[in-house]
Amino acid sequence: xxxxxxxxxxxxxxxxxxxxxxxxxxxxxxxxxxxxxxxxxxxxxxxxxxxxxxxxxxxxxxxxxxxxxxxxxxxxxxxxxxxxxxxxxxxxxxxxxxxxxxxxxxxxxxxxxxxxxxxxxxxxxxxxxxxxxxxxxxxxxxxxxxxxxxxxxxxxxxxxxxxxxxxxxxxxxxxxxxxxxxxxxxxxxxxxxxxxxxxxxxxxxxxxxxxxxxxxxxxxxxxxxxxxxxxxxxxxxxxxxxxxxxxxxxxxxxxxxxxxxxxxxxxxxxxxxxxxxxxxxxxxxxxxxxxxxxxxxxxxxxxxxxxxxxxxxxxxxxxxxxxxxx
Amino acid sequence: xxxxxxxxxxxxxxxxxxxxxxxxxxxxxxxxxxxxxxxxxxxxxxxxxxxxxxxxxxxxxxxxxxxxxxxxxxxxxxxxxxxxxxxxxxxxxxxxxxxxxxxxxxxxxxxxxxxxxxxxxxxxxxxxxxxxxxxxxxxxxxxxxxxxxxxxxxxxxxxxxxxxxxxxxxxxxxxxxxxxxxxxxxxxxxxxxxxxxxxxxxxxxxxxxxxxxxxxxxxxxxxxxxxxxxxxxxxxxxxxxxxxxxxxxx
Ligand SMILES: Cc1cc2nc3c(=O)[nH]c(=O)nc-3n(C[C@H](O)[C@H](O)[C@H](O)COP(=O)(O)OP(=O)(O)OC[C@H]3O[C@@H](n4cnc5c(N)ncnc54)[C@H](O)[C@@H]3O)c2cc1C
Ligand SMILES: Nc1ncnc2c1ncn2[C@@H]1O[C@H](COP(=O)(O)O)[C@@H](O)[C@H]1O
Numbered sequence: 001x002x003x004x005x006x007x008x009x010x011x012x013x014x015x016x017x018x019x020x021x022x023x024x025x026x027x028x029x030x031x032x033x034x035x036x037x038x039x040x041x042x043x044x045x046x047x048x049x050x051x052x053x054x055x056x057x058x059x060x061x062x063x064x065x066x067x068x069x070x071x072x073x074x075x076x077x078x079x080x081x082x083x084x085x086x087x088x089x090x091x092x093x094x095x096x097x098x099x100x101x102x103x104x105x106x107x108x109x110x111x112x113x114x115x116x117x118x119x120x121x122x123x124x125x126x127x128x129x130x131x132x133x134x135x136x137x138x139x140x141x142x143x144x145x146x147x148x149x150x151x152x153x154x155x156x157x158x159x160x161x162x163x164x165x166x167x168x169x170x171x172x173x174x175x176x177x178x179x180x181x182x183x184x185x186x187x188x189x190x191x192x193x194x195x196x197x198x199x200x201x202x203x204x205x206x207x208x209x210x211x212x213x214x215x216x217x218x219x220x221x222x223x224x225x226x227x228x229x230x231x232x233x234x235x236x237x238x239x240x241x242x243x244x245x246x247x248x249x250x251x252x253x254x255x256x257x258x259x260x261x262x263x264x265x266x267x268x269x270x271x272x273x274x275x276x277x278x279x280x281x282x283x284x285x286x287x288x289x290x291x292x293x294x295x296x297x298x299x300x301x302x303x304x305x306x307x308x309x310x311x312x313x314x315x316x317x318x319x320x321x322x323x324x325x326x
Numbered sequence: 327x328x329x330x331x332x333x334x335x336x337x338x339x340x341x342x343x344x345x346x347x348x349x350x351x352x353x354x355x356x357x358x359x360x361x362x363x364x365x366x367x368x369x370x371x372x373x374x375x376x377x378x379x380x381x382x383x384x385x386x387x388x389x390x391x392x393x394x395x396x397x398x399x400x401x402x403x404x405x406x407x408x409x410x411x412x413x414x415x416x417x418x419x420x421x422x423x424x425x426x427x428x429x430x431x432x433x434x435x436x437x438x439x440x441x442x443x444x445x446x447x448x449x450x451x452x453x454x455x456x457x458x459x460x461x462x463x464x465x466x467x468x469x470x471x472x473x474x475x476x477x478x479x480x481x482x483x484x485x486x487x488x489x490x491x492x493x494x495x496x497x498x499x500x501x502x503x504x505x506x507x508x509x510x511x512x513x514x515x516x517x518x519x520x521x522x523x524x525x526x527x528x529x530x531x532x533x534x535x536x537x538x539x540x541x542x543x544x545x546x547x548x549x550x551x552x553x554x555x556x557x558x559x560x561x562x563x564x565x566x567x568x569x570x571x572x573x574x575x576x
Contacts, residue, residue: 010485073491075456075468101487102467103445107456116420116539119445119452131541135355136450140344143449144541155452159420186495187465193490208575232575244506250485275546286573288566293553301551306566308559316560320567321576 001089002028003191005082005096005105006038006054006062011045013053015260016097018163020156024095024120025058025166031127038171039085041078042070043247051173056165061172063089069180073101074188077180079108084178091151093130096237098155099257106153115149120157135160139256158256159279200251208234209263211254211281212242215270215291215310219247224314225269231321237261237281239271255280269310273298290314328382328475328497330373331437333428334366334401336394336416337448350542351417353448362397365443367510369503372473373441374405374511381473383407385437389427390416395526402521403513409526420538421449423531425457430532432462438498439480444469444505449538455502466500467493471507483507 002024006017021036025031028034038059044050049063054062065081086094094109096102098120110117120135122142129146135157136143147154203209210229216222222236229236237254238247256276266284271277273289275298277299281287290313291300299305306313338344338355345354373384384406388394391413398409412427432440440462442455459466467473467482474481475497482493482501513521558566570576 007487056485073486075466089346100469103452104456107453107468108460110453111457111460114422116422117451117453133544134450136543137338137340137344137448138450140340140469140545141346141353142544142546144544146539146541148539183463183465187467187493187499189444189486189491190494191483191492192486192488196491232570234575244504248507265570265573288556288569300552300553301549304566304569305553305555306557306562307555308562312560313566316563317566320563321570324567324576 001035001036001091001093002093003037003039003082003086003089003091004059005078005094006040006127007097007101008040008044008050009101011049013050013057014099015163016099016158018057019159019161020095020097020102021054021057021059021249022161022163023156024162027057027093027124027205030124034042035260037048037089037091038062040229041065041081047173048170052170055168055171057163058166060168061174064173064175065178066175067177067180069185072189074185075104075108076184077188078105080180080184081178082109083112084176086151088176093152093154096155098157102155106155110153113151113153115151115153116134116145116147118145118147118152118154121154122157122160126269135275143200145250157279159260197266198256203235203252204252204261205262206235206261208232208265209237209254209261209267209270209281209284210234211237211268212310213239213268213271214241216242216247217311220312222248224311224318226265228314231318232265234263234265237266239277268298268302269314271298272296273301328376328380328439329385329437330377330382331387331432331435331440332366332369332406333387333440333442333454334362334370334397335443335446335448336360336390336397337363337446340447344545345544346543349543351540352543353469360393360397362401362449363443363445364505365445365448368505368508369441369443369512370401370404370406371508372503372565373509375508376439376473377476385410385435387412387428387431389414389419389424398526399521402524403517404511405517406491407524409524410456410529411526412529412531414531414535418535418537419423420536421451421453423533423535423537425454425461426533427531428454428458429461431529439475440500441473442500442502457501459500462498462500464498464500465495466502467495468502469502469504471504473501473503550567
């Protein structure tokens with residue numbers, strides 16, 4: 001049995017959790033048709049819809065952890081729920097998405113069970129012994145790692161698998177209320193602020209995306225790329241450096257822990273093209289990269305490259321388009 | 327007064343090209359040199375701010391080769407007071423080993439607060455901080471962008487999926503830090519001079535390592551690609567716009 005921690009986003013299953021289920025299905029098939037259970041923690045607004053969605057993605061049963069312990073997020077409490085679910089199902093593999101929460105909860109689980117934990121797995125190459133390949137060195141290298149203890153605990157790197165509905169019946173739904181020790185409730189969220197509108201849908205479906213990375217230089221460095229995106233009726237997409245420095249909001253992030261885009265045209269400016277960024281933009285039809293460094297990975301992987309300072313090149317392109325439009 | 331321990335790891339500087347050693351067990355850093363990850367720089371910055379605010383101290387700890395004194399020394403120069411090196415062969419260590427060695431130092435020296443990075447830049451294991459918390463039987467906040475101490479309690483802020491999350495917990499505690507919440511400082515000349523005088527305490531590991539379960543490292547295959555260079559500088563704009571017209575995106 002495989003048990004997968006599933007995260008919900010606005011009431012439905014997050015994309016990266018569905019990708020993790022694609023990995024789990026492949027593993028289940030290799031193991032001769034092992035069942036996949038999903039664990040969700042806390043309240044669920046529309047269980048029927050979630051059961052249908054998870055069933056379509058290959059899950060036979062959903063175990064929902066309920067109770068006061070899960071009214072707010074806490075890594076240890078979530079791990080306690082996952083641990084109880086894994087014990088009752090006697091699962092030999094526990095997976096979660098390579099999202100911040102997936103990483104945190106599975107690290108807790110592995111520490112509690114004193115077993116190895118493989119973060120950011122992209123594939124597996126055998127069941128006995130169970131060897132997985134995972135991203136290390138920020139994706140620049142991969143590690144083959146042996147998971148020799150049970151359960152095998154791993155997270156699946158974002159966008160390394162493609163979410164796909166395979167058309168199963170709705171999963172059965174079971175609630176359970178695991179006991180959670182006092183000590184597991186000490187570190188939990190006591191307040192949550194609000195985010196600015198988190199609309200990444202337009203980015204995911206955009207025909208044109210203009211990208212900007214650290215090369216933008218600061219929060220004021222996005223005017224020209226924004227203008228270009230507008231002229232091309234497209235969206236702005238950014239690298240993680242840009243969101244973690246707070247220059248732009250997270251919903252604009254492209255990559256492994258952001259949106260996966262597949263536009264006709266992607267114009268990354270001042271983005272080096274690290275593997276985690278590439279994971280989100282590699283299905284773009286045409287890539288026109290603008291970068292001062294001709295050797296940056298994005299410049300060598302692109303369809304077309306312009307070597308130059310984005311603060312000069314992008315305004316020149318904007319001006320040229322305006323000139324031609326008259 | 328808060329005395330903070332910050333754990334830093336000597337890692338290859340992999341912003342450029344990455345090569346592997348012949349035994350496929352580690353990154354070959356001969357041509358790139360070594361550094362400390364951005365998350366750990368942020369953790370050091372937060373620690374210095376807390377120590378300054380409360381009249382406490384910052385101690386650095388690294389588990390690794392003798393050469394890790396380089397990273398300890400250059401980080402000391404930012405304004406930390408002490409440093410400990412647990413000297414061990416890095417390829418033999420797994421995350422559980424590192425966590426156990428850090429725990430031994432924490433227990434010995436009674437630090438109330440331990441800060442670490444969210445994930446190490448080379449091994450990317452995403453677990454040493456959590457394993458440390460269990461080894462110490464302390465609560466942990468993972469991926470904090472900032473921390474504060476008030477009235478003996480720790481407030482910690484995480485950029486969560488629905489907005490900024492606040493944690494409020496008693497000390498002692500463990501926190502892993504994600505870069506981005508604070509701007510790390512640069513060393514001052516005075517800091518550099520002071521760092522030279524600090525005696526770095528060296529220790530030996532307390533137990534046999536269980537290892538990292540690593541079979542080997544590989545480099546992802548290079549995908550063949552013919553990129554067409556349109557040109558250099560702003561003069562390329564007409565060629566770019568011609569291309570946009572051909573692609574019918576205008
Ligand atoms: C688990 C994990 C998940 C991650 N998820 C993501 C993700 O979802 N998305 C993501 O993007 N990253 C992600 N990353 C981070 C990723 O590894 C890189 O650090 C990040 O993509 C780099 O962003 P960047 O290209 O903007 O910055 P850098 O790598 O610093 O590159 C800046 C580039 O700009 C160029 N440049 C500088 N100045 C100029 C100028 N004036 N004009 C033109 N070019 C200029 C430079 O030559 C360089 O190529 C993740 C990392 C990890 C470990
Ligand atoms: N060998 C080490 N010495 C000191 N700190 C370490 C070591 N390995 C990991 N850490 C700390 O643990 C964090 C997370 O590492 P990891 O779990 O290996 O991804 C790092 O950012 C460091 O702060």
